[in-house]
Amino acid sequence: MTALLEVRGLTVGYGGAPVLRDVDLDVPAGSIVALVGANGAGKTTLLRTLSALVPATHGTVRLAGRDLAAVSVEDRVRSGLAHVPEGRGVVAELTVDENLRLGGLWRGADRREAIAEVYALFEPLARRRNHAGHQLSGGERQMLALGRALVARPTVLLLDEPSLGLAPRVVAQIMGVLRGLADRTGLTVLLAEQNVVGALSVADHGVVLGLGEVVASRPAHELAADERLRHAYLGF
Amino acid sequence: MSRPQRLPGQRPLARTLLLAAGWTLVALLGTFALDPFRNYQLALVAAYLCATAGLTVLVGASGQLSLGHAALMAVGGYGYALTSNALPFGGVARFVVALLAGALVSAVVGLLLGLAAARLSGPYLAGLTLAVVVALPAVASTWSTVLHGDQGVQTAFEGVPDALRRVIALEQWQAMVAVVVAAVVVTGLTVLRGGRFGLRMQAVRDDEVAARLSGIPAGRVKVLAFTASSVAAGLGGAVLCFVAQAVSPGAYTVGFSLLLVVAVVIGGLGSILGAALGSAVVVLLPWLIGRLTAGLPTDAAQRLDGNLAVLVFGLLLITVMALAPQGLHGALTARRRPIDEPVRTEEHTKVLVPTEEQR
Numbered sequence: 001m002t003a004l005l006e007v008r009g010l011t012v013g014y015g016g017a018p019v020l021r022d023v024d025l026d027v028p029a030g031s032i033v034a035l036v037g038a039n040g041a042g043k044t045t046l047l048r049t050l051s052a053l054v055p056a057t058h059g060t061v062r063l064a065g066r067d068l069a070a071v072s073v074e075d076r077v078r079s080g081l082a083h084v085p086e087g088r089g090v091v092a093e094l095t096v097d098e099n100l101r102l103g104g105l106w107r108g109a110d111r112r113e114a115i116a117e118v119y120a121l122f123e124p125l126a127r128r129r130n131h132a133g134h135q136l137s138g139g140e141r142q143m144l145a146l147g148r149a150l151v152a153r154p155t156v157l158l159l160d161e162p163s164l165g166l167a168p169r170v171v172a173q174i175m176g177v178l179r180g181l182a183d184r185t186g187l188t189v190l191l192a193e194q195n196v197v198g199a200l201s202v203a204d205h206g207v208v209l210g211l212g213e214v215v216a217s218r219p220a221h222e223l224a225a226d227e228r229l230r231h232a233y234l235g236f
Numbered sequence: 237m238s239r240p241q242r243l244p245g246q247r248p249l250a251r252t253l254l255l256a257a258g259w260t261l262v263a264l265l266g267t268f269a270l271d272p273f274r275n276y277q278l279a280l281v282a283a284y285l286c287a288t289a290g291l292t293v294l295v296g297a298s299g300q301l302s303l304g305h306a307a308l309m310a311v312g313g314y315g316y317a318l319t320s321n322a323l324p325f326g327g328v329a330r331f332v333v334a335l336l337a338g339a340l341v342s343a344v345v346g347l348l349l350g351l352a353a354a355r356l357s358g359p360y361l362a363g364l365t366l367a368v369v370v371a372l373p374a375v376a377s378t379w380s381t382v383l384h385g386d387q388g389v390q391t392a393f394e395g396v397p398d399a400l401r402r403v404i405a406l407e408q409w410q411a412m413v414a415v416v417v418a419a420v421v422v423t424g425l426t427v428l429r430g431g432r433f434g435l436r437m438q439a440v441r442d443d444e445v446a447a448r449l450s451g452i453p454a455g456r457v458k459v460l461a462f463t464a465s466s467v468a469a470g471l472g473g474a475v476l477c478f479v480a481q482a483v484s485p486g487a488y489t490v491g492f493s494l495l496l497v498v499a500v501v502i503g504g505l506g507s508i509l510g511a512a513l514g515s516a517v518v519v520l521l522p523w524l525i526g527r528l529t530a531g532l533p534t535d536a537a538q539r540l541d542g543n544l545a546v547l548v549f550g551l552l553l554i555t556v557m558a559l560a561p562q563g564l565h566g567a568l569t570a571r572r573r574p575i576d577e578p579v580r581t582e583e584h585t586k587v588l589v590p591t592e593e594q595r
Contacts (some may be wrong), residue, residue: 077451
């Protein structure tokens with residue numbers, strides 16, 4: 001299958017210290033790829049580099065064949081690459097409704113329709129549409145961050161640690177929504193997670209990062225079954 | 237289904253325009269009830285309001301601190317004065333063209349400052365804007381052939397139009413013009429802040445990364461906010477020049493620039509009504525203090541003249557911050573906030589809505 005998001009030889013460092021080394025990654029269209037690994041493996045840095053929040057030292061990132069080297073954060077969003085960062089990235093002083101409007105401000109007339117779809121997807125948000133972001137629970141904030149990204153109608157969704165600090169019930173709900181979107185709408189998802197079991201259970205493919213390098217890239221069910229890899233890199 | 241909540245100051249466009257027209261009419265009619273000195277004070281409040289309204293939107297909505305808005309007022313004043321003196325015709329047409337020129341010059345300067353400001357934040361941005369107002373006298377001296385150094389530029393007298401000369405006095409005419417310009421500025425800023433651009437500004441202020449990840453060009457939003465604020469300040473400076481018939485660097489000192497910030501903070505950061513209250517305090521407080529000290533012996537009155545006003549401003553700032561951290565406007569609206577309206581503070585959130593972790 002042709003990769004919608006294609007990463008080749010990506011090297012990234014902070015102040016000279018390399019964090020990612022020569023990373024190759026393919027995210028096929030309509031699939032969920034789980035990016036797993038221990039703390040400090042480079043998952044967040046990889047996602048931040050893909051959305052241009054962190055500059056790459058070497059390597060290329062292509063979205064649907066287009067080289068994104070000179071494309072800014074904002075223009076990558078407009079090109080269809082949405083990023084939900086770790087820690088939610090909700091604008092705390094704005095209401096749920098305003099946060100969702102924000103996600104689609106650059107879009108044209110179909111913004112309202114997209115917001116209505118998000119409310120249908122995350123029913124708790126519809127009930128709290130007039131509440132400020134900082135008045136939401138952790139799960140609701142995650143739904144809002146995800147919803148705001150979806151209002152932009154992305155082709156690829158970069159999702160960083162959506163399960164962080166959330167109750168298992170909420171995590172299961174969010175993972176279920178992701179799987180449903182990928183199956184129903186063809187949304188492509190790159191999901192960085194420490195919750196390896198949860199991530200691999202909804203993903204089609206899994207990529208293991210270890211100290212900034214790709215140490216394994218296989219179908220998700222194979223990764224979950226590889227006992228040696230699980231013990232060495234995933235801690236379960 | 238409940239209606240989407242709007243941010244403070246956000247109203248539908250038609251309602252905003254209607255409110256603006258209503259308040260402007262009230263203020264214009266009010267000038268008939270005032271004596272010439274009160275009309276002069278009203279003109280000053282209106283001129284200061286242009287600058288403080290721009291400043292409160294810049295600081296409160298876009299999160300950029302400017303300590304140099306007095307310099308931007310001066311830019312508008314010089315733009316107005318030089319254009320007015322260069323025009324071959326007079327009357328209202330000269331005033332309008334000169335006013336637009338003042339706005340244009342302050343827009344260009346604001347754009348250049350905004351381009352630098354977009355790369356800075358916090359104390360660095362404050363330092364840059366402060367440097368601009370500090371440099372103003374030196375700029376006026378360096379280009380003294382045009383700006384006439386410390387003496388400044390005198391403008392031609394703009395009297396009451398012939399058709400109105402029998403009905404109103406000069407001070408009332410100046411107050412009316414100042415009120416109309418302030419109304420246009422305030423309405424423009426209210427519409428700007430209440431629309432999509434306002435949402436963009438607030439997103440950039442609260443979380444720049446989240447804003448950029450929502451497709452909002454944060455740098456461009458900051459530059460535009462600075463430019464809009466600069467135009468407002470420039471129009472205030474132009475009005476002040478129209479009233480005083482002169483512009484000079486001595487009128488736009490660091491102290492005056494800081495006073496504008498104090499006015500905005502006392503009124504309530506981010507609130508245009510607060511900016512109006514703050515402007516009124518800046519104009520009326522020195523006058524009130526002058527009235528109070530007038531009964532004192534001459535020696536004591538001279539010692540207190542000018543100094544007491546600064547002291548009272550400081551005390552007022554401390555008192556307002558201690559008793560009403562949201563400023564005068566915040567204190568007024570807090571009393572009538574409906575019980576079911578969400579309270580936008582982290583402290584309340586912890587009590588009202590426990591997070592997953594807290595549960």
